[in-house]
Amino acid sequence: MSVWESEIHEECGVFGVISPECTDVANVSYYGLYALQHRGQESCGIVVNDDGIFVSHKDLGLVNEVFTDETLSRLPQGTMAVGHVRYGTTGKTTRANCQPIEVNHQKGHMALAHNGNLSNAAALRNALELSGAIFHTTSDTETIAYIITRERLQSASIEEALSRAMNTLDGAYSLILMSPQKLICARDPYGFRPLCYGQTPDGTYVIASESCAIQAVGGTVIRDVEPGEILVFSKNGVMSRREHCKAKKKSLCIFEYIYFARPDSVIDSVPVHAARIRAGHILAKHYPAEADLVIGVPDSGLDAALGFAEASGIPYGVGLIKNKYIGRTFIAPNGRLDKVKIKLSAIECAVKGKRIVLVDDSIVRGTTSGRIVTLLREAGAKEIHMRISSPPFLHPCYYGTDIDSQEHLIACKHTIPEICKMIGADSLGYLPADALYQLTGNGAFCSACFTGNYPTSIPETTGKDRFEARLSQRKE
Incomplete structure (x- = not known):
């Protein structure tokens, strides 16, 4: 076992930006992800929203390896972007598992970045596959994207679809979701993983896994996203939905303070x-x-x-x-x-x-x-x-x-x-x-x-177990 394999790893970091005017949101995302590099060093990606058209670049590697001057120049100016750095606990290290995940459906585009792990991921994925869903990745983030998309077809808004999806999801998820008109973030009702937002002097809102990333792009932290809260950022400002707040006992991962987070970050006011x-x-x-x-x-x-x-x-x-x-x-x-x-x-x-x-x-x-x-x-x-x-x-x-x-x-x-x-x-x-x-x-x-005191029910099998079993079957 190598020294790197002997270390504990956390899954990933998420970053989002929405600007009042068309600006270089890709560069802002680059610096934000660079500040979150410690949270994931396997892969990274940025999706830019240019007037409803999504343009992305994702690959395996560190932020400064994946995003060179050349690759950044290919990303357009835009009003919104969502970014991700990944270390995978569920799913293999492949380019297909790079995030943000992009979905194109009847009601428009969606890009999704996820930090955490669903404790009921295997059960949800199994039910989706039995209903005809076809998966292209081995990450439970795709499961979340499927459920939100399914709810979106029956909901008046993307934030309502997300709220309805949260009734199904169990476990840890800090999400940033981008639609053609809105940037939305949500934190699971337990608050397992950190998520906060802030603002730069020009009025740009920034969402990140840690406060250090907001400060790295010149922003001032406004506050942490509360467990169960959904925040909707649009041209109309910021709207908070709190129907899932206080539904569960707050259970932030204590290892964020011991190891995962950067020492200059402040998480839930600590x-x-x-x-x-x-x-x-x-x-x-x-x-x-x-x-x-x-x-x-x-x-x-x-x-x-x-x-x-x-x-x-x-x-x-x-x-x-x-x-x-x-x-x-x-x-x-x-x-x-x-x-x-x-x-x-x-x-x-x-x-x-x-x-x-x-x-x-x-x-x-x-x-x-x-x-x-x-x-x-x-x-x-x-x-x-x-x-x-x-x-x-x-x-x-x-x-x-x-x-x-x-x-x-x-x-x-x-x-x-x-x-x-x-x-x-x-x-x-x-x-x-x-x-x-x-x-x-x-x-x-x-x-x-x-x-051993788990806030949620313990899954009979993990997503990782299931994917590795399938891989063995294919080899046989």
Whole structure:
């Protein structure tokens, strides 16, 4: 298992823009997606609405690889655009699964970008196929598009169709939907995934998975989209539909604060950086260590490491350097080199002869953690006390994080002392599950991957299971 395969990934990021005048919305979308690159590095896409005509470009790769000066110049000026960066938890990494998904039906065009994962995706897709639907992708986003389109044929407006579709969808979905005349966004009633909107000085409205993307295009954040809320942006302004609000208990994925989101983002009024600092404070209180230096594993371990240092009084330092030119799309040639050493380097003069507190966001299979500990040992670290800013992963996730099997989770098979020995650390401490509320100051979050307390019913089979079974049947 490679270092990249050992990491936890989140599904994707969405971005939308609507301008009062015909402008270069493609470029605005490019910069917005660039700010959301951390949420998905497999593929990306932009669809521009030029007076009702949709023009798109989508492909596998990073934002700056897919959208060169040449490809951006092919996208027209327009009043609206929707964009997407993807890391797929349901469906294969193919160009067909690139988003936004485009649909052309009797009542016009539609482009849809989705962040999340439906817990009832397999059941919905099966019912649609039995009714005659033909799917071209293996992503559950196409299932959402089918249901909205079906409802659109019986509804007076696209937003009414979306509202009716939400009665059928279960699980996590933050959506941006573009029709010829409107830009619409919606967040599932649980609020599993973040979504917010803002405005630039020229009156352009911007919607994004995270506030950092709105700020990156020169906008000011107005507020988060509420769980269950539908926002309709048009030439008439902004309209809010709230018939699905407060239908469910708010359950934002707590791992957004621990790992997924950028530290400069603010999600549901809670700064991500502050939440990670608090995680470090909690770790220092529950699992103190006698050490000379606190270091973090780049990038998401750095803030928690700073918090640990603040609370413990142990100096904070930089002991690991990340190769910034390697993304998740990096393909390593066959060879015997340790891929961790390609991605991370230890600063020998900083760690040699010292007792180190090493802070990271999680341990999944343990392979990466063990290699990082070895890296520091080889650089001369005297002791390594590992602290994890999340509880142990014990359960699969059905809402857009690629934790879909307990068999690969080290904490499901081994005790904490056993894990400590396996990764070669001198001590190991995880964030206590009952302290998670301290990160946000409330209990309005989903922690099912740690606790097994799922906000929705658990599916008998996941979309991923179903698609992989079909692939095996075809090979046979």
